[in-house]
Amino acid sequence: MKRHLLKFAPFCALLVMGTIAVPRTANTAPPPERHPHIRAAIGALREARAELEHAAHDFCGHRADALRDSQAALNQLQAALACAR
Numbered sequence: 001m002k003r004h005l006l007k008f009a010p011f012c013a014l015l016v017m018g019t020i021a022v023p024r025t026a027n028t029a030p031p032p033e034r035h036p037h038i039r040a041a042i043g044a045l046r047e048a049r050a051e052l053e054h055a056a057h058d059f060c061g062h063r064a065d066a067l068r069d070s071q072a073a074l075n076q077l078q079a080a081l082a083c084a085r
Helices: 001-020 036-053 063-084
Strands: none
Touching: 036 063
16 A cells, blocks of 8 residues: 555646645736826827917907816816825
8 A cells, every 4th residue: 555655646746746845826907007097188189279379260258268268278187186096
């Protein structure tokens, strides 16, 4: 009986060592983007400002106010992102 156990001992040792020595797979996925909605709002405001700047008319006098307020909103959103870091 002891001989049978000694025959399988090296195999069992290799099996145990192989199981322990298997490296864990690293998480290579990039971390999720922080504050995606704020970043999307910044992009949308920039596009809206560009459209307002190149528009053929002044939207019944609201264009100047909209440009000013959209710039203020962009400044606030960028400050919020800077603060979140």
